[in-house]
Amino acid sequence: MGCTCAESRGAPSGVVRGQVSASGPELHPPPTSPAHQEAHTSSLGLRSVRSFELSPLLRPAPRNSTHASCLRMGGTLILAAAAGAVAVLLAVRLWVVLRPRATVPRRSLSLLVVAGSGGHTTEILRLLENLSDAYSPRHYIIADTDEMSAHKINSFEGNRADRNPRAMFTEYYIHRIPRSREVQQSWLSTVLTTLYSMWLSFPLTHRVKPDLVLCNGPGTCVPICISALLLGILGIKKVIIVYVESICRVEHLSLSGKILFHLSDYFIVQWPTLKEKYPKSVYLGRIV
Known part of the structure; x- marks a missing residue:
């Protein structure tokens, strides 16, 4: 049994009224002309292009970019x-340097001698033979295994x-620190032993x-x-460093001399030959 339906409630837009038969509703798409189809196709293409152009801006940032x-x-x-x-270290440094200090007259100067x-x-003790008694106390630094130097100093x-x-x-006083380098020690391990010796030297100094x-x-x-x-x-204290090259060094500096040439006061x-090669050095003749 069939009937004619005047309007389908809730029907989606674009669906026209049709006839309802016993076998169910029969829907017919709206008639479209070729011009309308072409305009509809171009409109869809424009929307897809716009969607393609805007999609990268609308996507969430990738994880690599966030990382x-x-x-x-x-x-x-x-x-x-x-x-x-x-900045904090500079502020502390300025405070240490610029803070007022009471000047106390001193009758002696502390001396640190490396033997x-x-x-x-033997050479360093010869230098100390004519040294004024005002250099006191005298602190001697020797290697921890150097018993002969300790005996000579005493x-x-x-x-x-x-x-x-x-x-x-x-x-x-006699103080001991580890050797920076043993005889025939490899240069690679010398770097490590020197750093270790320096680590222990700073608290002592x-x-x-x-x-x-x-x-x-x-x-x-x-x-x-x-x-x-x-x-x-x-900024703790200004220490004067005096380095005297060994009398055995006639034409070339020792390794310690090459390191401390630019660090000593x-x-x-x-020897005059060394003075010619290193004009900033001080030549006093043979002093030991």
Whole structure:
């Protein structure tokens, strides 16, 4: 049994009224002309092009881009923290340097002497024979395995006290640090042992706070002189570094001399040939 339906409620737009038969609704699309189809096709193409052009802007950022942004932000924070740390260190440095200090007259100067095994100790003790008693206390630095140098220093100080019983400043100390380099040690491992020796040298130098460091070429003097230099850089105390090249060095500097040539306040050579090669050095003739 069929009937004619005047209107289909809820029918989607674009669907025309049709006839309902027993077999179900029979829908017919609206008639379209060729011009209308062409306009409809071009409209769909324009929409697809616009959608294709705008889609990259509407997509969420890929994960790689987000990761790169986080890395950039982290790098910026690290740089800011480093800049803040440097600013704090500079402020502390200025405070240490510019703060008022009471000047107390001193009757003696603290001396730190670096002695090395073999001829280095003999030469450095000859330099100290005519040294004023005002350089006191005297702190001797030797390698932890150098018993011969310790014996020579004790003998030297004992003879010095016997020659001048009325001397006011007879105080001296012997300190030991690890060797920077053993005989026939490889250069690669020498870097590590030197860093370790420097690590232990700075607390010692900071505790002694010498006015003058005197050395003549043993490898042990390198970490000590660098530690003394750091005291001045940090504003703790300005330490004068005097390096005397060994009498055995006639035409070329020792390795310690090459390192400390630009770090010492006074670099003394004992041969005119070295003075010609290193004009900034001080030539006093043979002094040992």
